[in-house]
Amino acid sequence: MDDSPPSTGHKEAEPVQRSRRKRLIWICVALFVAVGVAVAIVIAVLISKDVIHVGSRSGSSSEAAATSGSVAPSGVDSVSSPQPTAGGDSGSGSGSKTTTQGTNTGTSTTSSTPEPTESCPTKTDIPSADRGTDLDTTTWLDMTGFNCSYTAETVGDLPIVGLNSTWDDSARANPTVPPLNKPWGSYTARPARGVNLGGWLSLEPFITPSLFSDNSKLGGQVDEWNLCTKLGPKAAAAALEKHYATFITEQDFKAIADAGLDHLRIPFSYWAVEVFDDDSYVYRISWRYLLRGIEWARKYGLRIKLDLHGLPGSQNGWNHSGRSSIVNFLAGPNGSANAERALKIHDRLSKFFAQDRYKNVIAFYGLANEPAKAIDMDTLINWTEEAYKIVKDNGIKAPQVFSESMRGLGAWQGKLGGYGDSLVVDAHEYVIFDNALVGMKHADKVTFACQTFTDQVSSSMNTGSGFGPTMVGEWSQADTDCTKYLNGVGNGARWDGTFSDTGGVPRCPTGDKQCSCALANADPSTFSPEYKLFLKTWAIAQMDAYEKSWGWFYWTWKTESAPLWSYQAGLAGGIMPEKAYDRDWSCASPIPSFGKLPEYL
Numbered sequence: 001m002d003d004s005p006p007s008t009g010h011k012e013a014e015p016v017q018r019s020r021r022k023r024l025i026w027i028c029v030a031l032f033v034a035v036g037v038a039v040a041i042v043i044a045v046l047i048s049k050d051v052i053h054v055g056s057r058s059g060s061s062s063e064a065a066a067t068s069g070s071v072a073p074s075g076v077d078s079v080s081s082p083q084p085t086a087g088g089d090s091g092s093g094s095g096s097k098t099t100t101q102g103t104n105t106g107t108s109t110t111s112s113t114p115e116p117t118e119s120c121p122t123k124t125d126i127p128s129a130d131r132g133t134d135l136d137t138t139t140w141l142d143m144t145g146f147n148c149s150y151t152a153e154t155v156g157d158l159p160i161v162g163l164n165s166t167w168d169d170s171a172r173a174n175p176t177v178p179p180l181n182k183p184w185g186s187y188t189a190r191p192a193r194g195v196n197l198g199g200w201l202s203l204e205p206f207i208t209p210s211l212f213s214d215n216s217k218l219g220g221q222v223d224e225w226n227l228c229t230k231l232g233p234k235a236a237a238a239a240l241e242k243h244y245a246t247f248i249t250e251q252d253f254k255a256i257a258d259a260g261l262d263h264l265r266i267p268f269s270y271w272a273v274e275v276f277d278d279d280s281y282v283y284r285i286s287w288r289y290l291l292r293g294i295e296w297a298r299k300y301g302l303r304i305k306l307d308l309h310g311l312p313g314s315q316n317g318w319n320h321s322g323r324s325s326i327v328n329f330l331a332g333p334n335g336s337a338n339a340e341r342a343l344k345i346h347d348r349l350s351k352f353f354a355q356d357r358y359k360n361v362i363a364f365y366g367l368a369n370e371p372a373k374a375i376d377m378d379t380l381i382n383w384t385e386e387a388y389k390i391v392k393d394n395g396i397k398a399p400q401v402f403s404e405s406m407r408g409l410g411a412w413q414g415k416l417g418g419y420g421d422s423l424v425v426d427a428h429e430y431v432i433f434d435n436a437l438v439g440m441k442h443a444d445k446v447t448f449a450c451q452t453f454t455d456q457v458s459s460s461m462n463t464g465s466g467f468g469p470t471m472v473g474e475w476s477q478a479d480t481d482c483t484k485y486l487n488g489v490g491n492g493a494r495w496d497g498t499f500s501d502t503g504g505v506p507r508c509p510t511g512d513k514q515c516s517c518a519l520a521n522a523d524p525s526t527f528s529p530e531y532k533l534f535l536k537t538w539a540i541a542q543m544d545a546y547e548k549s550w551g552w553f554y555w556t557w558k559t560e561s562a563p564l565w566s567y568q569a570g571l572a573g574g575i576m577p578e579k580a581y582d583r584d585w586s587c588a589s590p591i592p593s594f595g596k597l598p599e600y601l
């Protein structure tokens with residue numbers, strides 16, 4: 001612009017005119033380009049700030065969007081209806097489904113700081129040695145909430161694949177408890193109110209009968225070992241992964257917090273870590289679901305009690321240890337080898353869970369669920385001390401938990417001393433697995449909870465009369481043992497005399513032919529107001545009693561068809577308090593009248 005004369009005026013000097021015009025044209029072109037660049041920058045900024053949305057299909061260059069058919073905001077994913085059950089061989093399944101899931105396109109992120117674009121690997125991105133292993137995210141059935149990036153990184157020789165790099169401990173379960181990043185304080189003053197995720201990562205026939213004898217294609221399978229043997233490795237992996245992905249979802253964690261609960265006990269078994277010899281169990285798939293479950297618990301401010309539910313060899317010979325046969329842990333032919341294996345598993349688990357990311361969310365570390373009474377007590381104590389030391393030395397600061405091992409809380413007075421508040425004894429309180437107790441009348445059951453259970457846990461909390469720190473890791477609202485498969489596949493109930501131990505004598509309070517299991521297995525919506533009042537009072541009486549300890553964990557959150565064992569069904573049926581911390585009755589009040597409620601149902 002500098003020295004160019006004004007464009008008006010003189011006609012003379014044609015060449016000058018021409019060169020001036022040329023110059024003008026060039027200036028216009030430059031201006032045009034500059035404006036264009038500026039506009040492009042503005043548009044780019046608006047897109048990145050999510051002000052302008054770019055349609056995925058019109059873009060036509062975005063082949064990723066075209067193949068997945070969705071630009072779902074991250075997290076909302078669409079492992080459209082999981083594969084058909086067992087056996088249904090994957091056909092179109094495994095390879096194609098998840099390669100773009102969780103991909104952050106950069107245009108649909110809802111956060112104000114754009115995250116780096118991260119796309120999920122395809123088969124060829126996975127190093128060949130890891131293809132088809134648990135590290136191969138392209139084979140995972142469900143990608144919801146999982147980080148799809150491949151990584152071979154491990155801690156304690158256990159993979160971190162699937163986890164995000166960052167976490168947020170600011171959530172609180174409800175206004176009566178501190179957020180995860182603030183100390184809980186004394187559990188004596190503020191007992192835990194929790195629930196178990198039973199039958200999820202460690203199967204139990206009565207919780208999911210559809211996987212057991214209700215699956216008519218197989219028939220007769222009585223436990224997880226047996227189920228996996230009958231299905232064979234491929235079908236077992238498919239069936240169990242489908243179960244892990246669908247039985248418990250993020251919605252459950254939210255609902256648990258909404259119910260006024262603040263803790264979660266998560267049972268899982270050793271095959272999440274390792275398998276041995278001729279184990280038929282599905283190896284390692286449950287591991288990532290455990291890790292994702294912990295992340296979802298964190299999201300809703302729920303604190304975790306880890307519970308190793310199945311130990312090598314079976315610590316109790318019961319179906320829920322994985323294998324109902326002999327006790328082969330600290331007892332039995334390979335008892336000491338299996339006990340060593342269990343210590344190695346705790347070594348790995350505790351290295352993993354000592355990571356910073358778990359210090360606020362893992363509140364309790366459970367060593368072994370219900371070791372059999374048949375295991376010699378001193379042998380069990382020695383193993384518990386060894387395990388405790390390994391876990392502690394690996395950096396776990398959460399209190400560790402051991403089971404009263406079917407001996408009763410009183411047996412632990414003066415045992416395992418010197419651990420202060422860093423070791424807790426766990427009791428599982430039921431009245432229904434006992435011929436005498438199951439036969440108590442309704443009002444007597446409520447009294448039993450308010451008096452006997454209260455006394456039991458109170459006296460256990462006192463080191464003069466019991467162990468010290470005590471909690472109730474399992475209990476239920478069931479007032480009979482009528483639930484199908486509760487006493488094992490193929491066994492009946494004490495209540496109506498069909499259980500093998502009863503010698504044919506019905507054990508309901510009337511002790512006669514009237515004893516019936518019909519009501520106990522009905523839908524709670526059909527229950528009479530009197531029966532509902534009893535069930536709610538019975539549940540609250542137990543909560544009251546167990547809050548004299550470090551707290552309680554209901555067994556269990558969800559069942560397929562056993563409403564009196566499902567906190568979720570209890571809430572829906574109006575037989576559980578809407579908020580666990582806000583209850584309309586207590587043991588200090590008189591027991592309400594249950595009207596004409598018959599004692600034989």
Ligand SMILES: *[C@@H]1O[C@H](CO)[C@@H](O)[C@H](O)[C@H]1NC(C)=O
Pocket residue numbers: 074075145146147164292295296
């Ligand atoms: C991990 O991060 C992704 C992407 O930001 C998110 O969609 C997902 O929900 C996160 N997973 C968990 C368990 O928080």
Ligand SMILES: *[C@@H]1O[C@H](CO)[C@@H](O)[C@H](O)[C@H]1NC(C)=O
Pocket residue numbers: 147148149150151163164165166
């Ligand atoms: C996903 O995992 C990879 C590998 O561990 C990690 O680098 C990345 O930061 C993770 N993504 C998120 C969103 O945390």
Ligand SMILES: *[C@@H]1O[C@H](CO)[C@@H](O)[C@H](O)[C@H]1NC(C)=O
Pocket residue numbers: 277328333334
């Ligand atoms: C004991 O261990 C050996 C060697 O690992 C194994 O072959 C055998 O099947 C085990 N026996 C039992 C009863 O677990």
Ligand SMILES: *[C@@H]1O[C@H](CO)[C@@H](O)[C@H](O)[C@H]1NC(C)=O
Pocket residue numbers: 378379382
């Ligand atoms: C338990 O450990 C103690 C101390 O190491 C030892 O003296 C005792 O023999 C062990 N008892 C059993 C039953 O293993």
Ligand SMILES: CC(=O)N[C@H]1CO[C@H](CO)[C@@H](O)[C@@H]1O
Pocket residue numbers: 317318319320324433485486487488489
């Ligand atoms: C045979 C067997 O192991 N049965 C057990 C299955 O689990 C239920 C519920 O805990 C027990 O009551 C059975 O004894």
